[in-house]
Amino acid sequence: MTRAESIDRPYHHGDLRRALIEAALALVTEEQDWSFSLREVARRAGVSHNAPYNHFSEKRDLLGAVAAAGFEALRDRMRAAIAGVGNPRTALLAGAAAYVNAGVENPALYRLMFGPALATPAPVVRSGTASADSGRPAEARAAGAGAKAVLDEIILRGAERGVFAISATSKSELAIAALSIWSAVHGLTLLLIDSLTGSELAIDTLVNRLIRTLLEGLEPR
Amino acid sequence: MTRAESIDRPYHHGDLRRALIEAALALVTEEQDWSFSLREVARRAGVSHNAPYNHFSEKRDLLGAVAAAGFEALRDRMRAAIAGVGNPRTALLAGAAAYVNAGVENPALYRLMFGPALATPAPVVRSGTASADSGRPAEARAAGAGAKAVLDEIILRGAERGVFAISATSKSELAIAALSIWSAVHGLTLLLIDSLTGSELAIDTLVNRLIRTLLEGLEPR
DNA sequence: TATTGATATTGACAGTGTCAACTTAGCGCA
DNA sequence: TGCGCTAAGTTGACACTGTCAATATCAATA
Numbered sequence: 001m002t003r004a005e006s007i008d009r010p011y012h013h014g015d016l017r018r019a020l021i022e023a024a025l026a027l028v029t030e031e032q033d034w035s036f037s038l039r040e041v042a043r044r045a046g047v048s049h050n051a052p053y054n055h056f057s058e059k060r061d062l063l064g065a066v067a068a069a070g071f072e073a074l075r076d077r078m079r080a081a082i083a084g085v086g087n088p089r090t091a092l093l094a095g096a097a098a099y100v101n102a103g104v105e106n107p108a109l110y111r112l113m114f115g116p117a118l119a120t121p122a123p124v125v126r127s128g129t130a131s132a133d134s135g136r137p138a139e140a141r142a143a144g145a146g147a148k149a150v151l152d153e154i155i156l157r158g159a160e161r162g163v164f165a166i167s168a169t170s171k172s173e174l175a176i177a178a179l180s181i182w183s184a185v186h187g188l189t190l191l192l193i194d195s196l197t198g199s200e201l202a203i204d205t206l207v208n209r210l211i212r213t214l215l216e217g218l219e220p221r
Numbered sequence: 222m223t224r225a226e227s228i229d230r231p232y233h234h235g236d237l238r239r240a241l242i243e244a245a246l247a248l249v250t251e252e253q254d255w256s257f258s259l260r261e262v263a264r265r266a267g268v269s270h271n272a273p274y275n276h277f278s279e280k281r282d283l284l285g286a287v288a289a290a291g292f293e294a295l296r297d298r299m300r301a302a303i304a305g306v307g308n309p310r311t312a313l314l315a316g317a318a319a320y321v322n323a324g325v326e327n328p329a330l331y332r333l334m335f336g337p338a339l340a341t342p343a344p345v346v347r348s349g350t351a352s353a354d355s356g357r358p359a360e361a362r363a364a365g366a367g368a369k370a371v372l373d374e375i376i377l378r379g380a381e382r383g384v385f386a387i388s389a390t391s392k393s394e395l396a397i398a399a400l401s402i403w404s405a406v407h408g409l410t411l412l413l414i415d416s417l418t419g420s421e422l423a424i425d426t427l428v429n430r431l432i433r434t435l436l437e438g439l440e441p442r
Numbered sequence: 443t444a445t446t447g448a449t450a451t452t453g454a455c456a457g458t459g460t461c462a463a464c465t466t467a468g469c470g471c472a
Numbered sequence: 473t474g475c476g477c478t479a480a481g482t483t484g485a486c487a488c489t490g491t492c493a494a495t496a497t498c499a500a501t502a
Contacts, residue, residue: 012449012498033337037489048451050491055449059490111337114415116254116329136415144417165441179418179427180405180434187408188400194335194357196365197400206400213401217438220386233467233480258458268481271460275480280459444502451496458489465482472475 009046017055019045024066025109032108034063034115064137067113071143074102074113078150088158089215095154096185097207103189104203110189113144151185152178164215184214230267238276240266245287246330253329255284255336285358288334292364295323295334299371309379310436316375317406318428324410325424331410334365372406373399385436405435 013019023044027036038059039049056062081098085091103110155178159168166173188210191197199206234240244265248257259280260270277283302319306312324331376399380389387394409431412418420427 010498016449038491039489049489050452051450053491108337114411115337116332148417162441164439166439175420176430176434177439179409179412179420180431180439183408183412183431184401184405184435185408186412187404187406190335190411191400191404191407196369199396199400209397210401210404213397214405214435215438215440217436217440218385218387218398218401219436219438220383221442231467237480259460260458269483270458271483272481274460446499446501448499449497451494453492453494455492456490459487461484461486463482463484466480468479469477470475471477472473 013045013047013051016045016047016051020052020055020062021065021069024062025069028066028108028112029106034066034108034112038062061137063112063115064140066109067115067140068137068143070106070109070113071140071147074099075143075147075150077102078147082150082154088154088161088163091154092158092181092215093208093211095150096181096211097204099185100189100192100203100207104192107193110193113140114186148178148182151182155181181211181214184210234266234268234272237266237268237272241273241276241283242286242290245283246290249287249329249333250327255287255329255333259283282358284333284336285361287330288336288361289358289364291327291330291334292361292368295320296364296368296371298323299368303371303375309375309382309384312375313379313402313436314429314432316371317402317432318425320406321410321413321424321428325413328414331414334361335407369399369403372403376402402432402435405431 020041023041024034024036027041027044028034038052041062042049042052045051052062056065078095078098081094082091085094152174155164155166155174156168158164159166159174159177164177166177168174185207188197188207192203192206197206201209241262244262245255245257248262248265249255259273262283263270263273266272273283277286299316299319302315303312306315373395376385376387376395377389379385380387380395380398385398387398389395406428409418409427413424413427418427422430
């Protein structure tokens with residue numbers, strides 16, 4: 001008997017990869033931090049401290065998979081929030097509220113999705129233009145794109161129906177509009193997470209005002 | 222002779238606290254990551270691996286001091302960018318551009334300023350409203366507030382002169398406007414850092430369009 | 443039935459954050 | 473002047489980490 005304790009657990013787990021992701025996700029959620037050890041994740045999954053290396057080449061990889069799961073959940077939540085909503089303006093407000101609430105409810109997970117744990121360790125030299133592709137795992141990138149697509153669709157629909165002052169055929173106009181909204185929503189989420197708003201308003205109210213400001217503008221008409 | 226090597230370095234460093242912050246800042250900047258060890262910071266400063274504990278009770282504390290330094294630099298940079306600019310609209314564009322550029326030039330530092338390394342390890346239960354104060358070090362919080370104040374001033378000036386459609390006497394209107402702008406700028410900075418914009422435009426152009434969208438609104442007039 | 447390949451295990455290693463105990467040296471006070 | 477206090481440095485130890493290498497298990501397949 002070489003195994004430490006001989007509970008009649010099979011030698012091979014069967015679905016360890018998924019189990020590890022779930023354990024790590026639970027840890028992130030509970031501790032609101034991802035500085036837990038890979039060994040603890042393994043312990044939770046009931047395997048030896050080195051078993052994870054059969055499924056993830058690094059701790060970073062596991063965290064990347066967790067981030068991807070987070071993006072998928074976010075995407076689903078936004079889709080659910082806008083399902084059946086016809087008016088693009090209303091859909092935008094609902095989608096944005098869903099987004100921000102998801103982030104605020106699990107700040108550590110939200111941070112992990114965009115987090116520095118996934119950044120390339122190598123120093124990235126940057127020119128004055130913003131080029132695509134960074135060092136984050138492909139899995140997380142793809143899942144993130146899926147979430148962003150929900151937003152893009154709303155904008156496109158709004159442009160098509162003339163609800164937004166954007167040409168539905170101009171890719172760049174659409175992109176700028178989406179970027180503006182995504183920036184605002186992403187930023188607000190993080191400021192809320194950091195408790196940096198100084199506002200006592202409920203989150204939904206805040207999101208409402210933010211998006212309305214974006215739609216209507218700050219300058220006098 | 223108990224000391225490892227007897228170069229004639231004095232037993233007491235003299236200004237170790239500052240030296241440690243500088244070393245850590247340099248490491249963050251070089252490696253674009255703050256997973257370096259506290260011991261390496263000590264090595265850089267030329268002291269033993271435990272010397273830092275006389276000035277910082279945890280590694281987190283040191284990183285907090287670095288974050289505070291980052292906020293001060295950001296504040297100075299914004300102030301320089303808007304110095305002598307009379308028109309609030311122009312000032313807003315200039316200040317925002319300075320902000321985003323600062324973030325993009327040293328992404329790891331920017332992340333650290335708002336980063337999860339400073340978050341409370343304890344699980345934070347959150348109600349539906351956004352309350353102030355989080356677990357980040359007072360030093361970093363104060364420095365962050367100093368940077369935000371620059372933005373607030375611009376908004377206030379704009380409101381006073383009627384450049385923005387905001388009542389200069391309504392605290393809540395001012396706060397919402399500032400929050401909207403800060404969210405957008407913060408969000409854009411992070412999306413750029415993550416190379417998530419998919420845009421090939423120069424940063425200054427991007428900032429310009431973002432702020433103009435915010436000022437003019439997305440809806441048809 | 444023997445082989446193989448994927449999946450798991452144990453053991454080892456250097457390096458980490460932090461605690462405890464000790465040393466140094468500058469400053470205020472007898 | 474000298475003495476001791478205290479802040480600021482030191483070494484040493486500890487449990488624990490991520491990751492590597494070697495080994496064990498077992499299902500599938502030839």
